Each structure stands twice: as structure tokens, then as C-alpha cells.
Amino acid sequence: MTATVHRNTQAASAPLEGERLARAKKAYTTRFAARSIAAAPSGYRLLTGPSTVPAPGDIVLARVESIGQLKRLESPDSRRQFLFEGDEVLLAYGHRYAADNVLAEVPGDLGPCHLVAAGGIAGSVTASHGDLAGPTRLVPQGIVADARGRLTLSRFAPRQVDPAAIGPVAPHVIAVLGTSMNAGKSTSAACLVKGLAASGLRVAAGKATGTGAGGDPWLFADAGASPVLDFTDFGYPSTFRLAAEELGVLAANVVSALAESAPDVIVVEIADGVYQEETRRLLADPVLHSLVDSVIFAAADALGASAGVALLRDAGLPPAAVSGVVTASPLASAEAAGVLDIPVIGTRQLAEPRTAQRFLGRSTA
Incomplete structure (x- = not known):
């Protein structure tokens, strides 16, 4: 830090x-x-x-x-x-x-x-x-x-940031991003954890950015993730206004710490929306690209889903699927599916083992 x-x-x-x-x-x-x-x-x-x-x-x-x-x-x-x-x-x-x-x-x-x-x-x-x-x-x-x-x-803090911990890790890493606050990122991440754990995999989970609170870490733990870590374990009250270099190193440290227990897969949430300043800078950081194997994008509506998928592709992090609040509405889901060439998957579906395992291949969309 x-x-x-x-x-x-x-x-x-x-x-x-x-x-x-x-x-x-x-x-x-x-x-x-x-x-x-x-x-x-x-x-x-x-x-x-x-x-x-x-x-x-x-x-x-x-x-x-x-x-x-x-x-x-x-x-x-x-x-x-x-x-x-x-x-x-x-x-x-x-x-x-x-x-x-x-x-x-x-x-x-x-x-x-x-x-x-x-x-x-x-x-x-x-x-x-x-x-x-x-x-x-x-x-x-x-x-x-x-x-x-x-x-x-x-x-x-039980952990200190190590500037050297910025390389790729052995477990498969799935990142969950979204259009904005309350787009369904945490719910999507937790349901994905549930589906992966139910399939017999050892799952670790955490948050790389956000504001310090216990709700999401407990949600991930209740879904079956162990260990669960976030930026507060490294002594940060929040990640707003961190320098770009520090954000990348912190994200890498969170993922590296989760990998220490040798899980089969790591699910990591990146808070707020893709237009939020720190998130945009993190998306442009090669460190994040070296860590992430698959991406799920949470959106509140079809327009946000379409724009977010395009933005992530431009950033070199193409999502494998869209989920989140948009999937709570059959009509909104249909709208999104009609303009996207990747699956629109309900959050509850992510909790199904067969669906969750679909994200263990690297995103190439």
C-alpha cells in the first residue's frame, strides 16, 4: 500500500x-x-x-x-x-x-x-x-x-501488498464486471460460485475494488467459496482515488492471495461500473489482462448490456456471457439476446453446475 x-x-x-x-x-x-x-x-x-x-x-x-x-x-x-x-x-x-x-x-x-x-x-x-x-x-x-x-x-491488515505479485496464477480466474452499481455483479458472482462449488470444484472468491463492507464477502462464503478475500484484507477502506498502478498491483495481490490455497477456480468481482474512473483504468492495465481468463458481464438492461460488451471487447476483455439484473425480466432478457452474440444467462442459472462450468474456457468472443 x-x-x-x-x-x-x-x-x-x-x-x-x-x-x-x-x-x-x-x-x-x-x-x-x-x-x-x-x-x-x-x-x-x-x-x-x-x-x-x-x-x-x-x-x-x-x-x-x-x-x-x-x-x-x-x-x-x-x-x-x-x-x-x-x-x-x-x-x-x-x-x-x-x-x-x-x-x-x-x-x-x-x-x-x-x-x-x-x-x-x-x-x-x-x-x-x-x-x-x-x-x-x-x-x-x-x-x-x-x-x-x-x-x-x-x-x-493480515496481508500487505507485494509489488512483485503481479503475474498470472495457476487457477482459472473468472472476473465479474457490470454496467454500474446494483447491476447484479455480486449476485452473479455468488451464483457462479455456487454452481462451480456444486460441480465439485474448489472455489476461491473476492473483490478487487469497491467500498469496505462485509455483505459481499459473506455472500461469496455462503455460496461455497473458501477462502474469500478483498481489498480490506490489505488495509484499504475503499479503492476510490487509488493511482492506476496501485489498483493493478492490488488486484493482482487479491488474486494471488486467493490462489495460495490452490483452488480450481477463482471468481473475482470488480465493483461499480465500467465507466467508473478506477474501473476504466483497471480495464486498461495489462496486469488485469494477465490475470483474467474469463469474463461475465452484469447489466441492468439491454442497452447497457450491448454497450458494456462492446466496451469490454475494445478493452481486450471480451465477456463470455451477460447476466445480472437484466435477466430478472424476460422481456429485457429477450431484448438483450436479440442484439448480442453471446449468451444471456439468468443469475439462478449460473448456480447450476453444468452452466457454471461453461466459463472454465478462456473468453474469446
Whole structure:
């Protein structure tokens, strides 16, 4: 992970009582740090003052000022904790891009900010979907530190990015991409995992990009994948605004780590849509091309399916099939099938072993 340069060389600090830290509601993104804190709850302090500048991955103790759109916080074990005004919560600063939700960035100071993702990300909302209520407001109490310095997600992550882990892997790798958020990528990936596992294959699965949350990893595990990993296992709260080179190396590390258990096949989801900035840059990265053997494309409608298939072919990653939300409608599926020369396959069909095994050959469409 790229080293973060902090600008608070003379930040003010105050002791953080272990009991206070223990009472704070912990977020999914901070799960690895939370384990360490539970094992040794003393010796922490809060960095405060105008010279303390947050950075992505910094762990912050914040007070809930008012409840807005997000009323619950995902715990380290993915329980949805109800939030109340006055609660103190342990979160990670991070950027967020979600076309159906919010655009948010890490603020330049410790002033009031927002809960921008239920998985536990603090940031400042700069734009939001018109159907959403106002964001849940936070008042940061300080960035948590110990004798070594700031607590960051990368310090406690079980895995560290290895720049050398960028080559192809032995297992067959199937990538799932889509037109946009909520196009059915995670559902398609999970159903594919189910079908492959039901056919007797050992399946590993993960997410290379996105916003930190436990829902999709648990979905893949429940479908039969083991192991399941994503970018949060490498200390990233999200992948929005990562440099192009870092994105490729991170994706390669996720796939390489999944390959360590010698599965027969790896299913990896790439979040958001193909027009999202980081996804577009990743599609142009030779590293991704060296990793992926087959592609499934999830779309919400026929037009999106047609445009997405063309875009992926231009990028050199031709999809083997279209699935996702478009297949929930027989009419939309028929429209897509009428303009495409690759199969349009329902998500439930992907869970059938015979269908899932069709994707074990390299995409050449």
C-alpha cells in the first residue's frame, strides 16, 4: 500500500481511556484493529488539533451528532448495530464513489463530517442521490494513536501488498464486471460460485475494488467459496482515488492471495461500473489482462448490456456471457439476446453446475 504522508508533525494529543475505547461501537472496516484493541485496550491516545490532517485508512473515534440516511453501523462480525445520537464509533477515514448513493472524500481536517458507508467509513459528502435523506453526521474526537503513531487499517491488515505479485496464477480466474452499481455483479458472482462449488470444484472468491463492507464477502462464503478475500484484507477502506498502478498491483495481490490455497477456480468481482474512473483504468492495465481468463458481464438492461460488451471487447476483455439484473425480466432478457452474440444467462442459472462450468474456457468472443 502506498505510504501516506501525514502533515501533523506537532499534533496535540490526549490520553484515551481503555474503557472509553472499549465502549465505542466498532465498524467492519476496523475489525482487525478492533481485535488488537480488545486484546490490549490500554496505551492509546487521541490526536487532535488543527495540525492533525486525516488520510485514507486512518482510524478515528467519532461521536454521532445526528442520525440521517445510515441508521446502522456494520460491526466487525457484520451485525447491523443501531446508532443513537451520542454514540462513539470507531471508523476509518476513506473516499467513496457510489452512483446510487454518495460521492464523498476524506476531509482536510478533524471538523464535522459524515458516515458515508455503513461498513464504517468517515468522510465528507460532496454529492448524493436525490432519493437519499441527509447523511448521518459525525463529530470526530480524534485520530487514534499509540506509541508507534497513528492507528491505520494497513498496520493491522493480515496481508500487505507485494509489488512483485503481479503475474498470472495457476487457477482459472473468472472476473465479474457490470454496467454500474446494483447491476447484479455480486449476485452473479455468488451464483457462479455456487454452481462451480456444486460441480465439485474448489472455489476461491473476492473483490478487487469497491467500498469496505462485509455483505459481499459473506455472500461469496455462503455460496461455497473458501477462502474469500478483498481489498480490506490489505488495509484499504475503499479503492476510490487509488493511482492506476496501485489498483493493478492490488488486484493482482487479491488474486494471488486467493490462489495460495490452490483452488480450481477463482471468481473475482470488480465493483461499480465500467465507466467508473478506477474501473476504466483497471480495464486498461495489462496486469488485469494477465490475470483474467474469463469474463461475465452484469447489466441492468439491454442497452447497457450491448454497450458494456462492446466496451469490454475494445478493452481486450471480451465477456463470455451477460447476466445480472437484466435477466430478472424476460422481456429485457429477450431484448438483450436479440442484439448480442453471446449468451444471456439468468443469475439462478449460473448456480447450476453444468452452466457454471461453461466459463472454465478462456473468453474469446
